[in-house]
Amino acid sequence: MNRQLKNKLFTYATWIAVILSTTILFFLFGVILWNGLPAIDFNFLSQASSNFGASGGIIYQIAGSVLMVLFSALICLPVAIGTAIFKSEYVISKKLHAIINTLIYSLNGIPSVIFGIFGLILFVNILGMGISWIVGSIILAMMILPTVTLSTYHSINSIPTVYRESSLSLGLTKWQVIRKVLLPQGFSGAVTGLLIGVARAIGETAPIMFIATAFSGVAFPNSFSEPVSTLPTHILALAQQATNPDALQNAWGSSLVLVTLVVLFSISALCFRLKHQTISKR
Amino acid sequence: MLGSTNKIGKYYVYSSTLISAFVVFLIFIILLLNSWEAISTIGLDLISLSWNPAKGEFGIISMLYGTFVVTFIALVIAIPLGTFTAIFTSEILASKYRFVVKSVLELLAGIPSIIYGLIGIAFLSIWFQDLFDLQSGRTLFTAGILLSVMILPTIITLTDDAFHNIPEKYRETAKGLGLYNSEIIKEVLMPIARADVKSAILLAFGRALGETMAVMLVVGSIDKLPSPLLNWLSPGQTVTSKLGREIAETSFRSVHFSAMIFMGLVLFSIVLFLTVLAQNSSKKTERLYE
Numbered sequence: 001m002n003r004q005l006k007n008k009l010f011t012y013a014t015w016i017a018v019i020l021s022t023t024i025l026f027f028l029f030g031v032i033l034w035n036g037l038p039a040i041d042f043n044f045l046s047q048a049s050s051n052f053g054a055s056g057g058i059i060y061q062i063a064g065s066v067l068m069v070l071f072s073a074l075i076c077l078p079v080a081i082g083t084a085i086f087k088s089e090y091v092i093s094k095k096l097h098a099i100i101n102t103l104i105y106s107l108n109g110i111p112s113v114i115f116g117i118f119g120l121i122l123f124v125n126i127l128g129m130g131i132s133w134i135v136g137s138i139i140l141a142m143m144i145l146p147t148v149t150l151s152t153y154h155s156i157n158s159i160p161t162v163y164r165e166s167s168l169s170l171g172l173t174k175w176q177v178i179r180k181v182l183l184p185q186g187f188s189g190a191v192t193g194l195l196i197g198v199a200r201a202i203g204e205t206a207p208i209m210f211i212a213t214a215f216s217g218v219a220f221p222n223s224f225s226e227p228v229s230t231l232p233t234h235i236l237a238l239a240q241q242a243t244n245p246d247a248l249q250n251a252w253g254s255s256l257v258l259v260t261l262v263v264l265f266s267i268s269a270l271c272f273r274l275k276h277q278t279i280s281k282r
Numbered sequence: 283m284l285g286s287t288n289k290i291g292k293y294y295v296y297s298s299t300l301i302s303a304f305v306v307f308l309i310f311i312i313l314l315l316n317s318w319e320a321i322s323t324i325g326l327d328l329i330s331l332s333w334n335p336a337k338g339e340f341g342i343i344s345m346l347y348g349t350f351v352v353t354f355i356a357l358v359i360a361i362p363l364g365t366f367t368a369i370f371t372s373e374i375l376a377s378k379y380r381f382v383v384k385s386v387l388e389l390l391a392g393i394p395s396i397i398y399g400l401i402g403i404a405f406l407s408i409w410f411q412d413l414f415d416l417q418s419g420r421t422l423f424t425a426g427i428l429l430s431v432m433i434l435p436t437i438i439t440l441t442d443d444a445f446h447n448i449p450e451k452y453r454e455t456a457k458g459l460g461l462y463n464s465e466i467i468k469e470v471l472m473p474i475a476r477a478d479v480k481s482a483i484l485l486a487f488g489r490a491l492g493e494t495m496a497v498m499l500v501v502g503s504i505d506k507l508p509s510p511l512l513n514w515l516s517p518g519q520t521v522t523s524k525l526g527r528e529i530a531e532t533s534f535r536s537v538h539f540s541a542m543i544f545m546g547l548v549l550f551s552i553v554l555f556l557t558v559l560a561q562n563s564s565k566k567t568e569r570l571y572e
Binding site for chain 1: 287308362365392396463526529557
């Protein structure tokens with residue numbers, strides 16, 4: 001086989017792979033849109049679900065999902081910022097840095113269902129908090145912690161050393177430097193990370209399905225210790241009665257709403273990142 | 283006064299780092315403590331074939347087998363497909379479209395796994411049922427195919443980065459020597475990008491092992507090894523689908539519960555090992571070429 005032929009074959013192989021990947025991609029988006037759009041109307045978005053999800057809308061599912069990720073962001077933020085400051089400003093030894101990195105990446109790699117059983121054992125059973133949405137928020141906060149920490153770390157770490165040195169020489173204490181000089185910058189990184197994290201958290205099913213949600217008869221919670229219904233778990237419940245065409249229709253509708261929420265969070269993360277480029281670029 | 287806020291700030295920073303670091307250990311300890319009962323009462327019988335809680339048999343082999351078969355199918359499809367697509371986006375496609383491709387891939391990676399599961403139930407399993415004339419389309423093979431679609435964006439986007447980070451001068455030099463495009467990619471770029479590609483694959487491997495919702499919906503959920511062993515068009519069970527289906531119905535602190543947690547612990551350890559491996563693999567090349 002000569003070189004030219006090999007080159008041609010290679011190019012063909014690449015093209016086949018691209019066409020296949022693109023087909024899969026269009027199929028996925030197409031299916032979600034094609035099946036989801038007919039299910040969605042104003043009633044679907046504004047009513048409570050009834051008849052085990054086969055009729056009615058998904059207003060409480062949307063509310064439950066948003067509530068849960070909102071609180072997970074609130075829980076995650078202070079810890080993530082603290083860890084990022086430590087990693088960027090306090091650690092000198094390379095070894096400690098590597099250990100912290102390994103821990104953060106390990107946390108990021110843990111399968112979502114493991115978080116679920118961890119929450120079930122620790123919060124629901126040992127601490128006796130019961131199946132409640134706040135447990136779900138805590139677990140989701142743990143899941144997005146690495147994303148937010150790394151994003152914050154990168155934006156703090158990219159601030160040139162000159163800024164730290166000149167503010168220190170003006171007589172500021174280390175904490176004042178962090179608070180007045182570094183944090184305003186780092187905050188944009190934290191928000192970007194949070195938006196990416198929330199986009200991931202809102203679609204997670206496995207970690208919350210046995211610790212935070214109930215399927216039917218759930219309205220907006222009045223306290224921290226009540227279960228809610230969320231979009232992903234709603235889709236799961238509907239998907240398991242896939243022989244019922246009405247339920248399936250509503251499952252597609254909920255999927256489209258969920259994907260739209262994910263896309264919204266991802267796009268705002270992107271816009272935020274582009275708007276707040278760090279000063280090091282200048 | 284100034285000194286005290288300085289101290290408070292320091293305490294805050296230290297304690298939040300401790301919390302972050304503590305989480306991984308806490309998860310490990312909780313899993314270990316709760317699987318201890320199964321390890322001590324069942325012992326080596328955990329590594330056997332039959333899972334039957336009523337008879338007190340808790341063998342996790344068939345679940346582990348399912349997990350590895352499903353992951354194997356996914357990787358066998360996604361690695362070549364993903365690598366070739368990444369070579370296209372990085373080396374052949376004009377770089378002004380790169381932003382679009384990257385954004386679309388990011389979107390694709392962001393589709394929640396439950397929606398993949400829904401697509402698997404509504405389309406894939408029905409197609410396979412008709413295509414192979416099966417009793418049910420929910421099989422190990424279906425789960426593997428679905429999983430390959432799910433990890434495809436991860437592999438494409440990380441491999442694309444690996445190729446894109448190689449300085450232009452390598453390509454120009456190789457071109458100047460009269461090499462064809464395919465030769466440049468195979469002989470020049472691939473060796474440089476190899477470590478990063480390897481870490482991308484390891485990450486995808488880890489993700490595939492831990493994927494729950496989509497697999498759980500299409501794998502069939504039967505705790506048996508297929509017979510014959512390589513008949514992957516039969517229903518099976520993975521560790522994650524077993525946990526997802528059964529854990530909520532198992533009473534806390536029973537041997538049954540403990541055996542399930544042991545399964546989780548095994549999965550946790552494997553995925554952790556892969557993550558650390560992936561991280562080390564990409565770290566070595568940090569300053570290889572400049």
